[in-house]
Amino acid sequence: MIINVARKELKSVFASPMGWVILSLLMFAFGTQYLNGVNDYFAVMSGAMRPAERTGVTQFVGQSVYGLASFIMLFAVPLLSMRLISEERRSQTLPFLFSAPLSLTEIVVGKFLGLVAFLGILIVFIGAMLSTLNIWSDIDFGFLIANSLGLLLMVSSFSALGIYFSSLTQQPVIAAILTFVALFALMMLDRFFFWRPGQYSWQFIADTSLSVI
C-alpha cells in the first residue's frame, strides 16, 4: 500500500508542469556545470601542475557537478516537498487518503518515498551524464556510485524535513520557506562545528562542548 501512495505522488508530480520543469531546469544546470568541468579540466590539467597533484577526470568533473547538486537540492527539495501535505490540506483532498484503508504511517512514508523516487530520477540522470565520460576515458565508477548514494541520502533527509514542515501548515509557501530556513541553519551548524585538524581552537572547543552536551 505504501507503494500505491508513492505512485500517486509521482503521478501528481508529473501530471502538472511542475515536475517536468524542475527536472529540465535542474538538468540544464547540471549539464552546464558538466560542460564547464570538462573544459576546465583541460585548462587546469594541461601540464602546469606536477603529475603528483593531478586528479582524475572523474574526480575533477564529478566533484564540481555533485557539489552543485547538493547546493541546488537545498532550494529544489523545499519547492517539491512543500505541497506534499499542506497542499492536500488546503484543497481538502486529505479525506480521500484518510478514508482509504491506509494507516497514517503508510500515507506519510508513501509520500516520502514518492518524493525520493522523483529526486532519484534526477540522481540517476546525473550518474548517466557523468558516465558518458567513459566514452573518451576510463572513469572511476566507484566514485560515481558513492557520490550518487551520498546525494540520495542527503535528499532523503531533506525530504523528510520538508514533509515535516509541510504537515505543520496549510500554506505550501510557508512550508517551503520553513524547510529552506531549517536546512540552511543545519548547513551553517555543519560549517561551524565541523572540525578539521588545523582549524581554530574555538571551533574545536565548541565541537567538544557540543559532544559533551
Add this chain to the structure above:
Amino acid sequence: MNNFTVEAIELTRLYGGREAVSNVSFTLSKGEVLGFLGPNGAGKSTTMKMLTGNLAPSHGSVKICGIDMMENPKEAKALIGYLPEMRPLYKELTVDEYLTMAARLHKVSSKHIKSAVETAKERCGLGHMSKRLIENLSNGYQQRVGIAQAIIHRPMVVILDEPTVGLDPIQIRDIRALIREVGGEHSVIISTHILPEVEMVCDQVQIIDKGKLVFNGSIDVLKRQRVGNKLLVGLRNAPATGELLKIAGVVEAEALPSGLIRVRFEDGATPAEAIVQTAVQQGWGLHQIAPDQTSLEDVFMQLTYQEQGVAQEQSAA
C-alpha cells in the same frame, strides 16, 4: 448475530469543550438508505467524519459490519466509501487516472481495477468523460466523479455528504436515482438540507439539531405526521365556522387570513364528501378543497423548535 452495517454508539465530539455532536446512537441495516437532516452547523458533517474515521470521537464508538473503527481502522475503512462535503478530487488528473488511483488505494486487486473503473464510470454516467481532466469538468460532473470514487470498491456502506449541492435539477434527479440504485445493494447514508430529497430517496430519517438527535425513525412516520388530518376548504360565501362543525367528523374549523378555512377532522374520518355535499346544498360557493399537508419543512421546524423549547424550559427550571 445482528446484521447491522453501521452501528454508532453514543458518539460525542467536543470542540474546545463545546459539544458539536453529543450522544448520537443509531444503527443501519443492509440495503437501507439513511437521510441525515439538520440545519447548518447541526453536526451532520462532524458525525459523518466520525463514521468514516476521519475524526476521532471524544466518546463513543463506531462499528462498521461489527468491526470497530477505532481498533481496526484499516479493516473498517475498507468497507466504507466516503464523499466528503468538499470533493477530494485531484484536479490535475484525468477521470480515468483518478478512479484507477482510487481503486488501487482501496485495495481493489490489480486484475479487477479496469473493470471496477468501467463499472463505476458507467453507473455515474461518466463514460464519455474518461480522458478529460477533472479540472475541466463542470461542477455536476465533478460531483459524479466524487460519487464514482466512493462506490468504486463496492463498499458495504456508502456515505455521501450533501451529494446534490450545486447541481442542476436534471443532474439532481440522476444522482437521486443513482443513490436509490446504490442503496439496493449497499447501505447508504446521505446528508442534506433539502427536505423533499430525503422523502424521495431515504428509508430512514434522522434529524439532528445542535448535535443532538431529535428524530430517528422510518420515513413513513414522518410522512404520516405530514399528511395529517386537515383539509383546506375555499368557500365564496363562507358561513360561520359553527356551521362547519355540524358536519360529522369535523372537530375544528379555523378561518385563515388567506380566506381559506382549515378544517381539522377526527382520525379515521373522511369528511371531504360530506363537506362538498353540504356546501352545494347550502350554496356556500365551494371553489377549492384539498388536503392541508404540513410540509416536511414544518415538521422539521416543529421538531427542532420543540427541542429548543424544552431546552429553554429546562434551563429556566
